[in-house]
Amino acid sequence: MADYLCEGIIINILHRLPVKTLLRCTSVCKSWYSLITAPEFISSHLKFAAASPFLLLRRCIRNSEGYDLFSDDELLTPHAKLEFPFRSINSFLTIVGSCNGVLCLSDDRVYYMHTIILWNPCVKKSIILPKPNPIYNSYGTFAQSLGFGFDPVSSDYKVVFGEMPLPVSLVNNDLMRSKDLVVYMESLALILWNMNGAEPCFCVWVMKEYGVQESWIKHFSFDFHDFGGRILEFMARDLTIIGAYSCGELCGEFDSYRRGPYASDSATCKNYQLCTPVIVILSVAVEVIMSITRKEIASVAMEVTLK
Amino acid sequence: MVTTDEKGPLTAKKKSVIIRSCDGDEFLVSESAAVLSTSLKKILEEKEDRLIHLSDIDNKTLAMVIAYLSTHADDGLSDDLKRSFDQEFVSGKEFDVLKYLVLATDTLQVTCLCYTVAKKMADIMKNKLVEWVRREFDIQNDYTPEAEAEIRRLDAWAWDDRQLEDD
Numbered sequence: 001m002a003d004y005l006c007e008g009i010i011i012n013i014l015h016r017l018p019v020k021t022l023l024r025c026t027s028v029c030k031s032w033y034s035l036i037t038a039p040e041f042i043s044s045h046l047k048f049a050a051a052s053p054f055l056l057l058r059r060c061i062r063n064s065e066g067y068d069l070f071s072d073d074e075l076l077t078p079h080a081k082l083e084f085p086f087r088s089i090n091s092f093l094t095i096v097g098s099c100n101g102v103l104c105l106s107d108d109r110v111y112y113m114h115t116i117i118l119w120n121p122c123v124k125k126s127i128i129l130p131k132p133n134p135i136y137n138s139y140g141t142f143a144q145s146l147g148f149g150f151d152p153v154s155s156d157y158k159v160v161f162g163e164m165p166l167p168v169s170l171v172n173n174d175l176m177r178s179k180d181l182v183v184y185m186e187s188l189a190l191i192l193w194n195m196n197g198a199e200p201c202f203c204v205w206v207m208k209e210y211g212v213q214e215s216w217i218k219h220f221s222f223d224f225h226d227f228g229g230r231i232l233e234f235m236a237r238d239l240t241i242i243g244a245y246s247c248g249e250l251c252g253e254f255d256s257y258r259r260g261p262y263a264s265d266s267a268t269c270k271n272y273q274l275c276t277p278v279i280v281i282l283s284v285a286v287e288v289i290m291s292i293t294r295k296e297i298a299s300v301a302m303e304v305t306l307k
Numbered sequence: 308m309v310t311t312d313e314k315g316p317l318t319a320k321k322k323s324v325i326i327r328s329c330d331g332d333e334f335l336v337s338e339s340a341a342v343l344s345t346s347l348k349k350i351l352e353e354k355e356d357r358l359i360h361l362s363d364i365d366n367k368t369l370a371m372v373i374a375y376l377s378t379h380a381d382d383g384l385s386d387d388l389k390r391s392f393d394q395e396f397v398s399g400k401e402f403d404v405l406k407y408l409v410l411a412t413d414t415l416q417v418t419c420l421c422y423t424v425a426k427k428m429a430d431i432m433k434n435k436l437v438e439w440v441r442r443e444f445d446i447q448n449d450y451t452p453e454a455e456a457e458i459r460r461l462d463a464w465a466w467d468d469r470q471l472e473d474d
Contacts, residue, residue, distance in 0.1 A: 004445075005406065005409070005410065005444065006413070008413070009409055009410070009413055009421075009425070010444075012409075012421065012422070012425040013409075013425045013428045013429050013432070014429075015425075015429075016425055016426050016428075016429035016430075017429045017432060017433065018433060020465045021429075021432060021433050021434075021465075023462045023465035024437055024465050024466060025432075025437070025440060026458055027437050027450065027455050027458045027459060028437055028440050028441055028444070028446055028448070029441070029446050029447065029448055029449050029450070030449050030450065032446070033458070123462070124462075124464060
């Protein structure tokens, strides 16, 4: 009876291994190395890893940030502490987005440093992108918002700049608010929140027709006071969702594939940023040829321009 | 030897087939269980013969696969029960046994069992040394010591696990 395992069976087994074991397995023999580092294997392994995603939790306390992985279960079981190897000019980095386990970070919270990092924390690999040199077509104050996503056409990760008009009613009167451009329900959405002003609030605008300023519609808004002002930011793949902690039905709406608000220590809760799903992928998956383009990709957010 | 997987006596209406292992043991299996294997299904569709000879699956492995097929063909069992059967089925099995099982599921094309066994094998491999993996998969190390050291150096952190086992 033959006991030779064919490549198909071996792939079947390797698909189900965590990244750390896979990295070790590259040293088993040359053929395993080629198999594991092949782009086809990486993308098929990603599908398995994506089936059991982890939650990436960021804590920003004073001028330091820490990242931890948690199991995506009711208890939010700690899985691993991640080494954060970067230093920023701003007090902490902006999470532009996460996609296939690659996190895009930008040092632009207050000062626009144009330092953009792609980081795969599970394999401890990162790339610092060449600094972009954006040319602005419109004048006046602007808020920069980058987008990050995977372009299936070019099979490549992309960081995108662009210009997007804000809702007419917001132009010139909302500079104090924090803004975020995200993809929400397959449309571009603008999230505005203001935690400290006279009227702490949170609202979501949705751009019904991409690129058309008149098509902005205020989707909903609510008062932070109702929720004790505790905020959680949820980010999912190319989707950033910001919700209020223990906001009941609203979280349900935002959070189509989360089970609801997470119980976490209330003292540190507002510093928490929940980002899902950071999925375990292979080191070599970070070997992407980055291109920074002005091309519009539906799944990524653009630079906001206040006209 | 004829082993039946049926719990009660066979009814006349219930079709069954005899499957013979490479070491000559014969197993009486209901057709509904047999057709869960894509290969057996094809054989049964192509010929009238109710005796199927499998030249590369031994009796122990075949008995396990048939137990699996019969359980999954049992309409009286809920999906939950079948899932816990699957867990129980692979738990505690030696890597070698799983290796023969996964080979058999590949020959017989029983996809869901193949996945269950592959998952179990992966779980066992998680904390094993590379030397263990080579031994169990019967793989010759074709790296030069320098080349292997270089691979380990690149992702040194993946080897820093103190709990890696060799057995």
